[in-house]
Amino acid sequence: MTFYYSIKQMRRSPVKSLLFFLLISVCAFFLALGSVLWYMSDSGLQNFDKLYTTIGTVEQKYEGTKISSAWDPEAQEYEYYNIGYYGEWVDEEVLDFEGADYILKPRQRPYFGAYIEDLYNGIGSPNLGVVEATPLETGPMYPSLAMRVERVLEGTMTEGEVFYLCDHQSVEPDVLEAGKTYVMQLSMSGIAHGPNAPEGEEVLEYQLYPGIASSQYTIDMEPVPDPVNEEDRWYDEVTDGFYETERGKRWIEISNYQDYDMRTIPVQPTDGTCLLMHFYNGEAQITEGRDITEEEYSEGAKVCLVPETLALQLGLGDRLTLPLYYADYSRSVGDAFIFGTGGKASVNILNAEGEIYPVFNEQEYEIVGLYTAEDKGSGSYSAGQNEVVIPWNALPENCWADNIAGRGPLEGATTSFQIENGTIEEFREKWEALEIDDLEIRFYDMGYTQLQENLENRKLMSMIFLASGCVMAVMILCFFSSLFITGQRERIAVERLMGRTKRQCCVSILTGMLILSAAGCVLGSAAGWAAAEKASESVGNTLEFDRTFSDNVIANTEPETTGELPGAVIPLASGAALLAASAAISAGYMGKTLRKEPLRILGEIEE
Amino acid sequence: MERIKAESVSYSYQNKYQTVEAVKEVSCTFESGKLYAVTGESGSGKSTFLSLLAGLDCPDSGRILVDGQDISQIDRDAYRREKVSVIYQAFHLFPLLTAVENVMYPLEIRGMARREAKERAKEYLREAGLGEKLYDQYPRMMSGGEQQRTAIARAMASGGKIVLADEPTGNLDSENEEKIVELLMSLAHDRDFVVIMVTHNRQIADSADVRLVMKDGRMTVSEGQ
Numbered sequence: 001m002t003f004y005y006s007i008k009q010m011r012r013s014p015v016k017s018l019l020f021f022l023l024i025s026v027c028a029f030f031l032a033l034g035s036v037l038w039y040m041s042d043s044g045l046q047n048f049d050k051l052y053t054t055i056g057t058v059e060q061k062y063e064g065t066k067i068s069s070a071w072d073p074e075a076q077e078y079e080y081y082n083i084g085y086y087g088e089w090v091d092e093e094v095l096d097f098e099g100a101d102y103i104l105k106p107r108q109r110p111y112f113g114a115y116i117e118d119l120y121n122g123i124g125s126p127n128l129g130v131v132e133a134t135p136l137e138t139g140p141m142y143p144s145l146a147m148r149v150e151r152v153l154e155g156t157m158t159e160g161e162v163f164y165l166c167d168h169q170s171v172e173p174d175v176l177e178a179g180k181t182y183v184m185q186l187s188m189s190g191i192a193h194g195p196n197a198p199e200g201e202e203v204l205e206y207q208l209y210p211g212i213a214s215s216q217y218t219i220d221m222e223p224v225p226d227p228v229n230e231e232d233r234w235y236d237e238v239t240d241g242f243y244e245t246e247r248g249k250r251w252i253e254i255s256n257y258q259d260y261d262m263r264t265i266p267v268q269p270t271d272g273t274c275l276l277m278h279f280y281n282g283e284a285q286i287t288e289g290r291d292i293t294e295e296e297y298s299e300g301a302k303v304c305l306v307p308e309t310l311a312l313q314l315g316l317g318d319r320l321t322l323p324l325y326y327a328d329y330s331r332s333v334g335d336a337f338i339f340g341t342g343g344k345a346s347v348n349i350l351n352a353e354g355e356i357y358p359v360f361n362e363q364e365y366e367i368v369g370l371y372t373a374e375d376k377g378s379g380s381y382s383a384g385q386n387e388v389v390i391p392w393n394a395l396p397e398n399c400w401a402d403n404i405a406g407r408g409p410l411e412g413a414t415t416s417f418q419i420e421n422g423t424i425e426e427f428r429e430k431w432e433a434l435e436i437d438d439l440e441i442r443f444y445d446m447g448y449t450q451l452q453e454n455l456e457n458r459k460l461m462s463m464i465f466l467a468s469g470c471v472m473a474v475m476i477l478c479f480f481s482s483l484f485i486t487g488q489r490e491r492i493a494v495e496r497l498m499g500r501t502k503r504q505c506c507v508s509i510l511t512g513m514l515i516l517s518a519a520g521c522v523l524g525s526a527a528g529w530a531a532a533e534k535a536s537e538s539v540g541n542t543l544e545f546d547r548t549f550s551d552n553v554i555a556n557t558e559p560e561t562t563g564e565l566p567g568a569v570i571p572l573a574s575g576a577a578l579l580a581a582s583a584a585i586s587a588g589y590m591g592k593t594l595r596k597e598p599l600r601i602l603g604e605i606e607e
Numbered sequence: 608m609e610r611i612k613a614e615s616v617s618y619s620y621q622n623k624y625q626t627v628e629a630v631k632e633v634s635c636t637f638e639s640g641k642l643y644a645v646t647g648e649s650g651s652g653k654s655t656f657l658s659l660l661a662g663l664d665c666p667d668s669g670r671i672l673v674d675g676q677d678i679s680q681i682d683r684d685a686y687r688r689e690k691v692s693v694i695y696q697a698f699h700l701f702p703l704l705t706a707v708e709n710v711m712y713p714l715e716i717r718g719m720a721r722r723e724a725k726e727r728a729k730e731y732l733r734e735a736g737l738g739e740k741l742y743d744q745y746p747r748m749m750s751g752g753e754q755q756r757t758a759i760a761r762a763m764a765s766g767g768k769i770v771l772a773d774e775p776t777g778n779l780d781s782e783n784e785e786k787i788v789e790l791l792m793s794l795a796h797d798r799d800f801v802v803i804m805v806t807h808n809r810q811i812a813d814s815a816d817v818r819l820v821m822k823d824g825r826m827t828v829s830e831g832q
Contacts, residue, residue, distance in 0.1 A: 008704070009703050012703040013703075491701055496687075497663070498716060499684050499686070499687035499688025499713075499716065500688070500716060597663055599657065600658075602699055602773075
């Protein structure tokens with residue numbers, strides 16, 4: 001009965017009812033469209049948030065430039081050039097300022113040298129060697145001085161072999177005397193030249209290498225005093241009992257250099273794979289296994305990523321022992337272990353006491369991922385040859401304090417941090433307020449900021465739809481509630497006088513209106529959903545963005561790049577919300593009308 | 608037979624500016640088979656008294672007994688549904704329902720099946736003197752007298768035997784006025800209804816079995832009781 005009379009009531013005022021139905025449908029359309037678009041934009045942002053990473057790199061700027069000079073022995077004059085110089089090295093702690101909301105805090109990362117015995121089983125390199133040699137004739141080391149090998153301490157040279165030695169740096173090269181034997185570390189430098197070089201014959205020329213000098217630093221960036229640095233350190237005359245002296249022992253120690261040089265791999269500790277630029281920019285990608293997880297990084301799990309090229313007959317799940325013996329802050333791993341050049345100790349491996357750095361930490365690491373890396377010419381930001389990545393927290397804090405072989409200022413390739421996506425400007429403002437001019441911070445977000453702007457615009461558009469839908473809905477519901485309910489005060493009063501309860505009156509009056517509302521909500525929501533789908537397709541077709549670096553770290557992944565359609569739930573929910581609002585507003589009007597005493601209502605109408 | 612008894616009934620309500628003591632210490636009784644006329648000036652409290660009798664509100668003090676039951680103690684919605692019906696000066700038919708549907712409405716409220724309700728509604732309309740061709744007409748197509756007959760038929764259909772009529776002839780010409788009063792009279796006399804009619808019209812009041820006069824909320828004169 002209630003249903004019949006309510007529908008009849010609506011049918012008897014078709015224009016009003018149709019108008020109400022259409023307007024409610026439009027509201028439902030806007031609400032559904034707005035909420036679906038909002039959901040899609042929001043889920044799109046969340047997808048992008050997972051997909052994109054924002055990092056910052058920190059580099060100390062040169063304080064200025066100065067003129068430096070180098071002796072050109074061929075021109076017999078100095079060559080002058082400008083070089084940049086740093087002021088006092090800035091500590092990473094300045095980056096720990098108020099408001100800096102890091103996901104991964106900045107720190108200056110050293111890389112470690114690890115001695116891997118199985119890495120190399122050849123006979124050594126002709127490029128380097130430690131030998132005792134004597135000049136064929138007394139003379140200065142420039143131009144090339146012919147020398148004969150008397151004893152090989154290390155390397156592939158042979159006894160009796162003649163080589164040419166040349167000092168390209170000194171204005172007045174030392175004179176080596178025939179008949180005396182000198183111990184020296186040699187490094188191949190090219191083809192012999194000058195008047196002493198054999199005519200018509202190309203023979204190799206060597207230069208001296210200051211291997212016995214230590215470059216050890218304390219953890220506070222202070223050099224550890226080494227007497228050799230104050231002395232002539234390029235060669236020594238071998239006399240009886242020389243190898244019993246401190247200097248002599250150093251030459252014995254350094255004669256292990258090639259062994260270490262060939263068998264040292266860099267180990268890069270980090271708080272996140274994404275902080276390593278070669279992984280971040282896609283030069284390095286995990287091809288087997290997985291990345292080290294956030295938890296593993298945070299807990300300092302003994303896991304590692306190794307390059308495929310570092311085969312060592314190991315695979316995923318195997319354990320790799322890393323005896324770490326020195327730490328180097330002076331260069332990035334990409335600079336120190338240049339791609340394609342094989343192993344290299346890269347620093348002076350003697351400490352200030354003249355001994356090879358002892359192993360400061362030796363642990364087993366499970367290989368969880370294999371990666372490939374290629375040199376794409378990004379310089380310091382490249383991967384290092386044979387670089388193994390481990391969690392920073394896998395090592396006790398500063399356990400390498402007594403094994404620091406090199407120190408340098410903060411550099412982009414060694415100092416980086418991660419912040420929330422989309423917070424670059426906020427971070428930059430807070431940083432600039434500190435007015436620290438010595439450091440330059442560069443941000444990388446793979447284009448997230450631009451994408452975020454696009455999606456935020458879509459979100460704003462959806463909010464406008466939502467807001468206009470809401471405002472329209474409230475206005476329309478208020479207007480039509482007034483029309484349908486206040487305009488039916490007479491009927492309500494009469495029904496009350498007939499003994500209908502307030503609740504029955506509500507149902508009687510509101511049923512028709514709510515049926516129209518429900519129909520409008522269903523139609524409008526369905527249309528809104530369909531429109532959102534169309535809009536989504538259209539946006540998908542026109543919105544392009546650079547995914548060059550989007551698939552970093554893990555290779556062959558196909559990320560979700562656009563917001564997903566939410567299914568029918570959201571348009572249904574928005575329609576239901578509109579229907580609920582319709583019920584609530586009309587019930588409000590109804591309550592107001594029902595509060596009045598019926599005879600008084602009829603009296604007012606009669607007046 | 609005494610159907611309704613008012614015992615020292617007082618009632619006040621709050622309007623925007625003040626508390627209005629609309630009904631003061633009213634006592635009276637209403638019996639079956641009689642037509643009662645309540646007269647008084649505007650604001651004298653007669654409509655408020657009628658709404659108290661209709662069970663739309665409860666007295667502040669005193670009580671109203673219907674068939675011996677205090678209506679403030681019973682389900683007043685059920686009371687209105689089953690025992691009492693109201694007729695108005697402006698008829699207050701549902702404009703979007705036909706005459707027969709207007710009369711069917713209270714029957715259906717009480718749970719009667721639609722088809723049966725329709726037959727019964729037609730009977731009531733016939734008894735109220737409405738021509739058959741008007742059954743399916745909407746109120747706006749009918750004259751005032753026809754509308755009031757429909758309203759009376761609706762009151763008859765309500766099931767109760769108490770009819771409260773608030774100025775039922777106020778909008779009618781004198782010819783229709785007489786016919787409606789006759790109809791109400793026949794309800795009381797022939798069908799044993801209690802009909803309580805609020806009216807300004809002295810002549811109509813005089814034709815009632817009992818005339819009550821209200822002034823300033825008090826039942827000041829009671830004639831015929």
